[in-house]
Amino acid sequence: MELYNYMGYELIEKIINKEITVSDLIQSTFDRIEATDNLLHSFINLSKDKALKKAKEYDIKIQKGKKVGKLCGLPLANKDLICLKGFPTTCCSKILKGYHPPYNAFVIERLVEQEGAIHIGNTNMDEFAMGSSTENSCYGPTFNPWDISRVPGGSSGGSAASIASGQTILALGSDTGGSIRCPASFCGVVGLKPTYGRISRYGLVAFANSLDQIGSITKCVYDSALLLEIMAGKDPLDSTSVNIKVDKYTAELKKSIDKKILGVPEEFFGEGVNNEVKSSVKNSIKKLESLGGTTVEVTIPHLEYTVATYYLLCMSEASSNLARYDGLRYGKMSQNLKGDVYDVFSRTRNEGLGTEVKRRIFLGTYALSAGYYDMYYIKALKVRTLIKKDFQEAYKKCDFIICPTMPSTAFKIGEKVDDPLQMYMDDVLTCPVNLAGLPAITIPCGFDSNDLPIGFQIIGNYFDEKGILNIGYQLEQELNIYRKTVPAIK
Amino acid sequence: MSIQNNEIMIGLEIHIQLTNLKTKLFCSCSNDYRGTEPNTHVCPICIGLPGSLPVVNKKVIELAIRLALALDCKINNQFWFFRKNYFYPDLPKGFQISQYNKAGGKAFADGGKTTIRLNNHKKDIILNRIHLEEDPARLVHKGSIATSPFTLIDYNRSGVCLIEIVSEPVISSPEEAREFLKQLKSIVQYTGISNLELEGSVRVDANISIKGYDRSEVKNINSFKEVERALRHEIIRQKNILKRGKKLIQETRHWDDKRRITIPLRTKELEEDYRYFPEQDLVPIEINSDFIQKVKSELPEMPNERSVRFRKEYRLTEFDSYNLVLDKNFADFYEEGVKSDPSFDSEEYKLYCNWLMNDISRWLNNNNKIIQETKITPKHLVDLINAIKDGKITGKIAKSFIPDLMVGFNVKALIEKTGKRRISDKEYILKITKEVITDNLDIIRDFEKNPRALEALIGKCMKKTKGRLDPELTREILLELLSNKIKKYKKS
Ligand SMILES: [Zn+2]
Numbered sequence: 001m002e003l004y005n006y007m008g009y010e011l012i013e014k015i016i017n018k019e020i021t022v023s024d025l026i027q028s029t030f031d032r033i034e035a036t037d038n039l040l041h042s043f044i045n046l047s048k049d050k051a052l053k054k055a056k057e058y059d060i061k062i063q064k065g066k067k068v069g070k071l072c073g074l075p076l077a078n079k080d081l082i083c084l085k086g087f088p089t090t091c092c093s094k095i096l097k098g099y100h101p102p103y104n105a106f107v108i109e110r111l112v113e114q115e116g117a118i119h120i121g122n123t124n125m126d127e128f129a130m131g132s133s134t135e136n137s138c139y140g141p142t143f144n145p146w147d148i149s150r151v152p153g154g155s156s157g158g159s160a161a162s163i164a165s166g167q168t169i170l171a172l173g174s175d176t177g178g179s180i181r182c183p184a185s186f187c188g189v190v191g192l193k194p195t196y197g198r199i200s201r202y203g204l205v206a207f208a209n210s211l212d213q214i215g216s217i218t219k220c221v222y223d224s225a226l227l228l229e230i231m232a233g234k235d236p237l238d239s240t241s242v243n244i245k246v247d248k249y250t251a252e253l254k255k256s257i258d259k260k261i262l263g264v265p266e267e268f269f270g271e272g273v274n275n276e277v278k279s280s281v282k283n284s285i286k287k288l289e290s291l292g293g294t295t296v297e298v299t300i301p302h303l304e305y306t307v308a309t310y311y312l313l314c315m316s317e318a319s320s321n322l323a324r325y326d327g328l329r330y331g332k333m334s335q336n337l338k339g340d341v342y343d344v345f346s347r348t349r350n351e352g353l354g355t356e357v358k359r360r361i362f363l364g365t366y367a368l369s370a371g372y373y374d375m376y377y378i379k380a381l382k383v384r385t386l387i388k389k390d391f392q393e394a395y396k397k398c399d400f401i402i403c404p405t406m407p408s409t410a411f412k413i414g415e416k417v418d419d420p421l422q423m424y425m426d427d428v429l430t431c432p433v434n435l436a437g438l439p440a441i442t443i444p445c446g447f448d449s450n451d452l453p454i455g456f457q458i459i460g461n462y463f464d465e466k467g468i469l470n471i472g473y474q475l476e477q478e479l480n481i482y483r484k485t486v487p488a489i490k
Numbered sequence: 491m492s493i494q495n496n497e498i499m500i501g502l503e504i505h506i507q508l509t510n511l512k513t514k515l516f517c518s519c520s521n522d523y524r525g526t527e528p529n530t531h532v533c534p535i536c537i538g539l540p541g542s543l544p545v546v547n548k549k550v551i552e553l554a555i556r557l558a559l560a561l562d563c564k565i566n567n568q569f570w571f572f573r574k575n576y577f578y579p580d581l582p583k584g585f586q587i588s589q590y591n592k593a594g595g596k597a598f599a600d601g602g603k604t605t606i607r608l609n610n611h612k613k614d615i616i617l618n619r620i621h622l623e624e625d626p627a628r629l630v631h632k633g634s635i636a637t638s639p640f641t642l643i644d645y646n647r648s649g650v651c652l653i654e655i656v657s658e659p660v661i662s663s664p665e666e667a668r669e670f671l672k673q674l675k676s677i678v679q680y681t682g683i684s685n686l687e688l689e690g691s692v693r694v695d696a697n698i699s700i701k702g703y704d705r706s707e708v709k710n711i712n713s714f715k716e717v718e719r720a721l722r723h724e725i726i727r728q729k730n731i732l733k734r735g736k737k738l739i740q741e742t743r744h745w746d747d748k749r750r751i752t753i754p755l756r757t758k759e760l761e762e763d764y765r766y767f768p769e770q771d772l773v774p775i776e777i778n779s780d781f782i783q784k785v786k787s788e789l790p791e792m793p794n795e796r797s798v799r800f801r802k803e804y805r806l807t808e809f810d811s812y813n814l815v816l817d818k819n820f821a822d823f824y825e826e827g828v829k830s831d832p833s834f835d836s837e838e839y840k841l842y843c844n845w846l847m848n849d850i851s852r853w854l855n856n857n858n859k860i861i862q863e864t865k866i867t868p869k870h871l872v873d874l875i876n877a878i879k880d881g882k883i884t885g886k887i888a889k890s891f892i893p894d895l896m897v898g899f900n901v902k903a904l905i906e907k908t909g910k911r912r913i914s915d916k917e918y919i920l921k922i923t924k925e926v927i928t929d930n931l932d933i934i935r936d937f938e939k940n941p942r943a944l945e946a947l948i949g950k951c952m953k954k955t956k957g958r959l960d961p962e963l964t965r966e967i968l969l970e971l972l973s974n975k976i977k978k979y980k981k982s
Binding site (some may be wrong): 077081082083099171174202209210236238239240317320322325326329341345369370373374378 | 537
């Protein structure tokens with residue numbers, strides 16, 4: 001078996017037992033990238049020399065019996081909107097071309113500097129995380145490793161594709177309305193979006209700061225739990241991060257789920273949801289019941305308003321968060337400096353930002369304008385409160401909510417680019433989780449008739465990452481499809 | 491048409507930098523940007539790099555509470571920040587983190603007032619609110635903004651904490667505005683939140699209207715001194731427009747402090763829409779009443795209380811004590827001085843105050859200095875007053891000592907150095923007065939009719955001796971000589 005087919009925790013064991021070296025692993029990672037990435041385009045920037053050098057350093061340390069951190073040199077792919085000191089971080093936008101952050105994001109400090117993961121490169125994404133297909137990248141799209149005529153989902157499409165295809169072992173993503181869970185579902189891997197505030201956002205370039213959350217994309221739930229243990233916790237540099245005890249997530253995975261109450265919300269199985277997806281998810285629900293879980297019906301009555309609410313809020317926030325890109329201090333300023341400073345700002349932004357980003361800035365600016373603010377922004381905040389209440393009501397009856405992650409499996413490249421509303425509707429099952437600030441995980445639960453992966457979503461109550469990882473792990477082991485590899489990429 | 495002062499309505503928005511903070515409002519960069527190499531006091535947060543997040547400096551809350559208490563505001567038990575969105579080169583994030591009291595927002599504190607005195611009557615200036623916000627970067631031009639070939643941006647100022655004090659439009663004259671700002675400056679100094687002597691530590695926007703007409707907002711008044719001038723100009727401008735039968739429009743104007751006029755910036759239709767909405771990178775901040783109590787208990791005596799105490803303790807007049815306490819440094823100097831000599835009593839208290847408020851203030855004004863920047867100590871002034879009291883020098887000599895005292899000489903050394911001491915030798919005084927009488931026979935003839943003739947003669951004697959004669963003795967001797975002379979004159 002090739003090294004890239006192993007799980008992260010298995011490779012750590014092999015490194016500790018000196019069965020393999022870190023250099024072997026990193027080299028095989030780059031070999032795999034070189035063999036596949038011209039077709040997949042998961043990565044937009046690689047850090048090969050530095051990574052191999054680091055691997056050697058770790059091997060020497062390991063030989064000398066010195067500690068190299070919990071992650072023992074495992075390769076880590078970083079989404080191109082998490083700041084990495086001295087490495088180009090562009091959010092896949094022309095406007096940030098050439099930008100090298102002078103500091104590391106909190107999660108990079110934890111994973112790379114403290115616990116010895118090796119950064120191998122940055123992955124492709126929708127520009128500023130705005131999209132559900134990774135087609136809105138200034139570097140061009142990423143392709144789904146299960147079928148390269150299809151999208152990998154988005155916005156963390158590069159990270160999900162790189163995990164699914166064995167180009168890396170660990171990957172970072174960010175999730176504003178489903179940006180981790182959607183591509184994880186489309187690529188048949190595990191995606192975790194923790195509770196808002198569970199992981200510091202310091203160094204995560206903001207799209208919609210009240211919804212954004214960093215999370216991981218991995219091959220299995222165990223690796224996901226391992227990363228969360230390292231990344232979770234209060235950061236004094238992020239006021240919204242929360243000081244709540246971080247559980248030993250990996251130790252909780254094997255606990256029985258006997259007597260756990262699983263809420264099934266009927267709205268999440270509505271007409272918009274593909275029948276193959278429904279039946280695969282229902283099949284998994286039966287598995288969970290067989291493991292001792294009890295299912296109950298719950299309801300999220302305001303689900304039909306969530307997409308509208310989500311887009312109003314995320315666009316409003318984005319219009320402000322992206323105002324700083326004027327080309328003056330960093331990034332790419334227009335070459336044409338005619339006119340006054342506003343002319344140059346406008347030209348820089350016009351040249352540097354993509355269509356979808358502009359669309360969202362326009363709509364968000366409109367929603368925040370005098371005269372429309374109450375009608376749109378304030379109203380959306382009110383609905384957001386109602387959605388939170390819906391979930392709190394549901395959690396009076398159950399411990400977890402289980403449902404599909406996406407209404408469908410991966411769609412064809414180009415299929416929805418001309419129909420943004422259709423694309424937005426794909427977030428219907430994921431964005432309510434962000435509006436409520438809850439944690440959720442997606443794990444692959446089966447395949448449709450095109451042999452495309454289907455995702456199963458487990459939504460927990462606030463800060464119950466322990467619980468969703470436990471359910472996810474139990475289901476993953478029971479289904480035992482997580483080692484299934486993608487077909488040969490050619 | 492004539493417009494009375496009670497028909498003028500002025501509201502002020504005063505932005506004060508909290509210069510006494512060590513670090514900026516949302517990051518740990520040094521707050522002290524003056525005189526520093528440009529763009530050295532910066533970090534990802536205050537230049538708004540992608541991915542950076544603000545964190546509220548806890549010390550800011552304490553300082554803001556101090557000011558809110560001193561201004562009698564109602565401090566909200568919870569407050570949060572809003573984003574004020576606009577594009578400008580000095581604004582690295584494309585928005586300013588500020589506060590907003592509409593759209594579900596709350597100011598740091600609401601209401602408040604301060605009492606001013608003008609022409610012997612008192613008036614309460616009612617405040618609307620105070621709130622916190624970050625200062626944008628500093629734009630540097632060569633010469634004026636209009637002709638400079640470039641604009642440089644110094645982000646050292648970006649993120650420095652400003653506190654904004656918004657008054658209700660209850661100020662009815664430029665003089666009232668001046669007195670309000672004097673009082674406010676005094677309170678800021680007593681609370682120890684800022685040093686307003688520092689350049690650029692204050693910016694004022696003013697709303698000015700004549701009752702029944704549209705208002706204008708004058709921006710960019712960069713010192714307290716300029717406010718009175720700008721208001722005067724703007725009121726005259728508005729009155730002139732009405733006189734000519736034209737219409738006043740709601741507009742924003744810019745104070746040009748070089749030309750000392752206000753110039754139009756934009757009209758109401760083009761008012762910028764700041765799209766205020768909550769800053770969700772920061773969580774709402776709770777302020778519990780215990781903390782407010784703690785800050786209150788540590789608050790130093792405020793100028794109004796001190797003025798009352800000075801009237802009681804040092805038997806000063808209301809006018810004297812009000813003016814003496816305005817500058818805390820002055821009032822501290824006063825107290826240290828009068829307390830250092832146990833023999834001081836009402837008379838000396840009054841004298842000490844007069845010396846400070848007259849000769850010393852005048853010297854400071856003429857030399858554009860504050861008292862800390864000079865070398866005079868409270869003890870020096872005590873010595874000066876005692877030297878007069880003990881008859882060592884005359885008041886006139888004492889006055890001539892002031893410039894030397896300000897640069898550090900003490901009274902004893904000055905008496906020795908200048909050889910100036912009071913002359914109370916009767917023989918000498920007799921000699922001088924006789925000479926003066928002989929030289930001024932024309933004045934003597936007036937003596938009976940004109941009581942001021944005596945003063946004129948005393949003046950001549952003093953002039954001849956550079957003010958060193960004991961004034962009382964001189965008067966006595968002159969009177970005696972003159973009455974003898976007059977008797978003789980009448981007899982003959
Ligand atoms: Zn800073």
